[in-house]
Amino acid sequence: MTAAAPEPKANMGRPVPRYDATAKVTGRATYASDMPLDNPAYAFLVTSAIAKGRIDRFDLDDARGVRGVIDIITHENAPKLKEAKLFSNGGYAGTTIQPLKSAEIAHDGQIIAVVIAESYEAAREAASRVKVSYTATAPSASFESAGTTTAAAKGQNAQFKEDPVVGDFAKAFEAAEVKLTASYDTPTQHHNPMELFTTSCAWMGDNLVVYEGSQYVYGLKNGVAEQLGIDADKVRVVNPYVGGGFGSRGSMTPRTAIIAGIAKRLNRPIKLVPTRDQGFTIATYRAETRHEIKLGASRDGKLVALRHEGAEISSRPDAYCVGGTKTTTRLYACPNIESLVSIVRADRNTPGFMRSPPEVPYLFALESAMDELAVKLNMDPVELRRINDTTTEPIGGKPYTSRSLMACFDEAAKAFGWSQRSPQARSMSDGDWLLGYGCAATCYPTQMAPSAARVRLQRDGRTRVEVAGHEIGTGAYTVIAQTAAERLGVPLEKVAVFLGDSDLPPAPVAGGSNSTASTCSVVMMVCDQIRQRLFKAVMPSDSIADKAKETVGISPAPSTRAAKGDRPLDIEKAFDALGVGVVEEYGEWKPEGAPLDSFRALHAGQPRFVGGHQMKDKIAYAFGAEFVEVRVNRFTHEIRCPRLVGAFAAGRIINPRTARSQLMGGLIWGMSSALLEATEVDERNARYVNDNLADYLVPVNADVPGVEVIMLSEQDDHINPVGAKGLGELANVGTNAAICNAIYHATGQRIRSLPVRLENIEV
Amino acid sequence: MRSFSYRRASDPDMAVRALSAAAAANNPLTKATAQPLAGGTTLIDLMKLDVMRPAAVVDINPLAHAWSAIEPDGEALRLGALAKMSDVAAHAEIRRSYPVIADSLRLAASAQLRNMATLGGNVMQRTRCSYFRDVSYENCNKRNPGSGCAAMDGVNRMHAVLGTSDQCIATYPGDFAQALIALDAVVEITGKAGTRSMPFAQLHKAPGSTPEIETTLQPGELISAFSIQGRWPRSVYLKARDRQSYEFALSSAAVALDVQDGTIRDARVALGGVATVPWRAREAEALLKGEKFDEALAQRVAHAAFADARGRRHNSFKIGLGRRVVARALQQAVTMEI
Amino acid sequence: MSDKSSSRTSTFDRRAFMAGAAGSALVPMTARAVAQDANEPVAQDPSLPVEVTLRVNGKDKRLRIDARTTVLDALREHLKLTGSKKGCDHGQCGACTVLIDDRRVVSCLTLALAAEGQEITTIEGLATDDRLHPMQQAFIDNDAFQCGYCTPGQIMSAVACVKEGHAGNEADIREYMSGNICRCAAYPNIVAAVKQAAPEIMKG
Incomplete structure (x- = not known):
């Protein structure tokens, strides 16, 4: 076994290699822009050079003179599209700002024209020759800018339902023996998945095929159909592989319907490959946030009062917010809690989900504050968490379905060597480097959504699983194949899985870390339907059918079946009895507590999430603890993070290999969010400045010498049939706080604003 | 990217003729209608961004057989301008006798880019100023002379604190040039009239009132080689950056010392990441000559190196950082085992 | 001339x-x-x-x-x-890495x-017939990718990294593989893959 394939512990599946491994190492995995098109025309975007104002005039003569140009689309001649409604408003879009509709400019880099040409090179040249006259007005860039408007999130964002509150914060804080008040802020960040935001559209008569990297093929299909005013069944979205999502491809962006409309008009397939810098403005991003935390505690470390106020940037028309107080008010035991989230509107493109949208900024604030409190209390920060650990969340008093937070702290602390830490700040060094150790908690809500699947079993055991899920790097193909193989008792290599195609049975968005729980739950259920048909065929009496159900039905730990004496079914015999060559079943599954309209919404491309704090009588989260070593160079003040150790508990781990990889990547994301990533906004003109991969820094290989992932065995029978908690967004939470806590330990300097750069160090 | 005619040069004469064909339209060099293509890592990049719009591209890679030799002869070094960064960085004798050169190359860009980029192209690389690279900003004196400078009061964390003018604060981004200027390299230039040589220190021009003029190279001239006298085994290149690799310098120092019996006989200090051109800190290095090294001296040198530095909103930190980098590089050079 | x-x-x-x-x-x-x-x-x-x-x-x-x-x-x-x-x-990510005359370059x-x-x-020319190149197999064994988009570039770069002699230790592998960005951050697994494949590539 390599480090990549850890030995499974209890309630873990086998660390089999990825289903799609060979395709990916040979270059045969086809991403959206790899799909062959018949005689495509190439599109190149022209984007706005101002953030607010209007277009007075285009001068297109020069651009039209470029050899090979077919057409130039502006708001003056664009295909008419219907309004795109926000996903949070019953629609599909991540923004209501619809380019090419009028001369108005709402943000930097808005699409203002699309050049279509015979070649990519000609389209690019013509785009550079499009001349635009603007009337610009002074835009508001961010928090500091004049002209922003601020209002409470509650009431303007349908998905932000409450500012959690319990007890009497003001009174308890006033009376608290130890108090902390601190402000924190986090920067704008862009997902920058490696695959660009490409779109190819091809019409066959009235039917449209869209090749686009998407985390939600059903959402995109329905959304594009709605904008084009056509039946959703006429639209097919295909993307068997997605080159990274991280949230950027979860909701529909305006480009898709525009390209589809142009392709229809020109009666020719169109291929759009936007540039990296255009990706900063034609999709979404993680908005910058501001926080104030107030903690009151007794001398022995018990929290008595907690207040978290957050403010987030959004666009003028759209009240997007992540509202992480739903989590930070429930993480620790505390009788008096208050919170408030506000949205600040600026002249920006609408932000959106980015890997652990609420938890990354909000736990940065809380977990930094917890460390500051530990310093004030002269207490080990791990012990402070232990003292305030809880099995019920403090706002509604609901029990956690399972919570291994302190077990994670203990495992990670041991692996890291936390006991070697000298508690005093600035007390450890190694040559040119000041050393600091820091830690923080992470958590992420466990979420599920309705999903459908079709499974076909042939008599030779070959199995085909179809579900419109998404392979964004998480290992979706692999865990679905494992689930089907295990459930049907067929060899893994006989299972074929088909994902990423809206002609397949609907699955939810690959977001909120719900995919494994949702798609594997439905695949389990449909496999059981097949088993029951076969069992009934062989022994068509009720008692046997019941036995089949009992022994192969939905149970949290399939390994317990053996103990019940379940003998393998003779498939040949069953097929003969049924008189068929193939058994195929389709099924739709919804999690306990899902709303009545779940299945209608499932087909309409609207996920109905259940989970986290929104479950009836319980609350479900995955937990973890992260420890980091930070080194700060005495001379250059360069900050490096040579060691990241995380321990995580996330229910059943279907594949320890793919799970470990996601957690490892998450830890590195967390480090990156602390030390590297920030989109610089030019305050004068509300434009993104470092919109490329040389200047928007993400980690390179040399940045991460040591990453250790520990997966704890955890069984949770109260969440979903699979017993799995999502973990794709678990590991990149809290890391930013752990790093700042370690920087404090190394230097004695508390930094409350991200990212931490060498100029912020004052040793 | 605008259309261009592509020609492959078969010999230097042909290349020079092709590059100087339309001399009148060829000034300044940065806007010349004919541009040489070597590794392409600057030219193709900037052509895609529409920053450079040559009508003709002359591929000079076929000259590599004559212009890419790496020739250390024990007492001097000659480097062909078309030698690849990676080959020079990996050369055993360069690593031994000129570590500042090897490290400045090794710490630059990525393995792929170092395989492509040539030494000549490397020293001619252009600034990474975001406002220069984004043609949607009209106000860039380097791109559009007289249009203003968007960086002056914009996001200027990466910008220069030395050698700036009221017209331009764009940083010279390279690493290798600092090693060359520190070692008093001579650059050999091939043009219509044959070959001429000049001190490398005279190649780059500070922006002053003409930031569009970046070098003294004339259209139709190509760098064909660099040469350095002496061996500099006691030399280091120290580079500070946010990321551990694959990033331009926030601040760097090329330091070369000749120390005998504890006394500094000769000292060279050049600065990168902080200046508009490859920057030789001559006044600072003068403080070292004839002295014995100690920490206080390092501090005096570091302060002298940045005596004229001028920071702006986001880049003032480079002054303090630059001083610490210089002091540390000196320390490393003094204590290195050779 | x-x-x-x-x-x-x-x-x-x-x-x-x-x-x-x-x-x-x-x-x-x-x-x-x-x-x-x-x-x-x-x-x-x-x-x-x-x-x-x-x-x-x-x-x-x-x-x-x-x-x-x-x-x-x-x-x-x-x-x-x-x-x-x-x-x-623009030569900033390495996803387009190919070998030209056996040297790794960015094809963009x-x-x-x-x-x-x-x-x-x-990448299409790396496997011979149906046998994966040792580096491809090592990437599978060490789960050295997630979304897979940067993977062809990583593998081409890794093959060159070994042949250049820059795979002798983990620190070298990390440094000389830093021209290939992996946003999923499979880096530690990529290092393990290069380590695994290096002896076989040097031998063959």
Whole structure:
């Protein structure tokens, strides 16, 4: 076994290699822009050079003179599209700002024209020759800018339902023996998945095929159909592989319907490959946030009062917010809690989900504050968490379905060597480097959504699983194949899985870390339907059918079946009895507590999430603890993070290999969010400045010498049939706080604003 | 990217003729209608961004057989301008006798880019100023002379604190040039009239009132080689950056010392990441000559190196950082085992 | 100096002559922007397509393309070899890494015309018959990818990294693999894969 394939512990599946491994190492995995098109025309975007104002005039003569140009689309001649409604408003879009509709400019880099040409090179040249006259007005860039408007999130964002509150914060804080008040802020960040935001559209008569990297093929299909005013069944979205999502491809962006409309008009397939810098403005991003935390505690470390106020940037028309107080008010035991989230509107493109949208900024604030409190209390920060650990969340008093937070702290602390830490700040060094150790908690809500699947079993055991899920790097193909193989008792290599195609049975968005729980739950259920048909065929009496159900039905730990004496079914015999060559079943599954309209919404491309704090009588989260070593160079003040150790508990781990990889990547994301990533906004003109991969820094290989992932065995029978908690967004939470806590330990300097750069160090 | 005619040069004469064909339209060099293509890592990049719009591209890679030799002869070094960064960085004798050169190359860009980029192209690389690279900003004196400078009061964390003018604060981004200027390299230039040589220190021009003029190279001239006298085994290149690799310098120092019996006989200090051109800190290095090294001296040198530095909103930190980098590089050079 | 021209140049010039001769007479829409002699004025409109022969994975491929076409776009848009990926198009990510004459380069900053006469190796040319290259197998064994988009570039880069002699220890592998960004951050697994494959590659 390599480090990549850890030995499974209890309630873990086998660390089999990825289903799609060979395709990916040979270059045969086809991403959206790899799909062959018949005689495509190439599109190149022209984007706005101002953030607010209007277009007075285009001068297109020069651009039209470029050899090979077919057409130039502006708001003056664009295909008419219907309004795109926000996903949070019953629609599909991540923004209501619809380019090419009028001369108005709402943000930097808005699409203002699309050049279509015979070649990519000609389209690019013509785009550079499009001349635009603007009337610009002074835009508001961010928090500091004049002209922003601020209002409470509650009431303007349908998905932000409450500012959690319990007890009497003001009174308890006033009376608290130890108090902390601190402000924190986090920067704008862009997902920058490696695959660009490409779109190819091809019409066959009235039917449209869209090749686009998407985390939600059903959402995109329905959304594009709605904008084009056509039946959703006429639209097919295909993307068997997605080159990274991280949230950027979860909701529909305006480009898709525009390209589809142009392709229809020109009666020719169109291929759009936007540039990296255009990706900063034609999709979404993680908005910058501001926080104030107030903690009151007794001398022995018990929290008595907690207040978290957050403010987030959004666009003028759209009240997007992540509202992480739903989590930070429930993480620790505390009788008096208050919170408030506000949205600040600026002249920006609408932000959106980015890997652990609420938890990354909000736990940065809380977990930094917890460390500051530990310093004030002269207490080990791990012990402070232990003292305030809880099995019920403090706002509604609901029990956690399972919570291994302190077990994670203990495992990670041991692996890291936390006991070697000298508690005093600035007390450890190694040559040119000041050393600091820091830690923080992470958590992420466990979420599920309705999903459908079709499974076909042939008599030779070959199995085909179809579900419109998404392979964004998480290992979706692999865990679905494992689930089907295990459930049907067929060899893994006989299972074929088909994902990423809206002609397949609907699955939810690959977001909120719900995919494994949702798609594997439905695949389990449909496999059981097949088993029951076969069992009934062989022994068509009720008692046997019941036995089949009992022994192969939905149970949290399939390994317990053996103990019940379940003998393998003779498939040949069953097929003969049924008189068929193939058994195929389709099924739709919804999690306990899902709303009545779940299945209608499932087909309409609207996920109905259940989970986290929104479950009836319980609350479900995955937990973890992260420890980091930070080194700060005495001379250059360069900050490096040579060691990241995380321990995580996330229910059943279907594949320890793919799970470990996601957690490892998450830890590195967390480090990156602390030390590297920030989109610089030019305050004068509300434009993104470092919109490329040389200047928007993400980690390179040399940045991460040591990453250790520990997966704890955890069984949770109260969440979903699979017993799995999502973990794709678990590991990149809290890391930013752990790093700042370690920087404090190394230097004695508390930094409350991200990212931490060498100029912020004052040793 | 605008259309261009592509020609492959078969010999230097042909290349020079092709590059100087339309001399009148060829000034300044940065806007010349004919541009040489070597590794392409600057030219193709900037052509895609529409920053450079040559009508003709002359591929000079076929000259590599004559212009890419790496020739250390024990007492001097000659480097062909078309030698690849990676080959020079990996050369055993360069690593031994000129570590500042090897490290400045090794710490630059990525393995792929170092395989492509040539030494000549490397020293001619252009600034990474975001406002220069984004043609949607009209106000860039380097791109559009007289249009203003968007960086002056914009996001200027990466910008220069030395050698700036009221017209331009764009940083010279390279690493290798600092090693060359520190070692008093001579650059050999091939043009219509044959070959001429000049001190490398005279190649780059500070922006002053003409930031569009970046070098003294004339259209139709190509760098064909660099040469350095002496061996500099006691030399280091120290580079500070946010990321551990694959990033331009926030601040760097090329330091070369000749120390005998504890006394500094000769000292060279050049600065990168902080200046508009490859920057030789001559006044600072003068403080070292004839002295014995100690920490206080390092501090005096570091302060002298940045005596004229001028920071702006986001880049003032480079002054303090630059001083610490210089002091540390000196320390490393003094204590290195050779 | 022309007597010292490399074989690469003379091959090129011979082809250029042939293409030019055929081009003007038979294919009016095709021009040859590449002149034999740089002194010769270029009569043709530079925006017209040019002919180029690329040697990719051991086979000559004749193309008529825009002179601005990069090796990356030639592979992806004209040769249907989509394994090499476009992640930034500016040499900032390494997803397009291929080998040209056995050296790793970013194909997005390499003009196809400039690569004529050179041997281009892409991810599609790495496996022989049905047997994976040791580096490909090592990437599978060590789960050295997630979304897979950067993977072809990582693997091409890794093969070169080993052959350059930069895979002797983990620190070297990390540094010399830093030109390939993996946003999923599979880095530690990539290092493990390079370590695993290195001895076999050096041996074979």
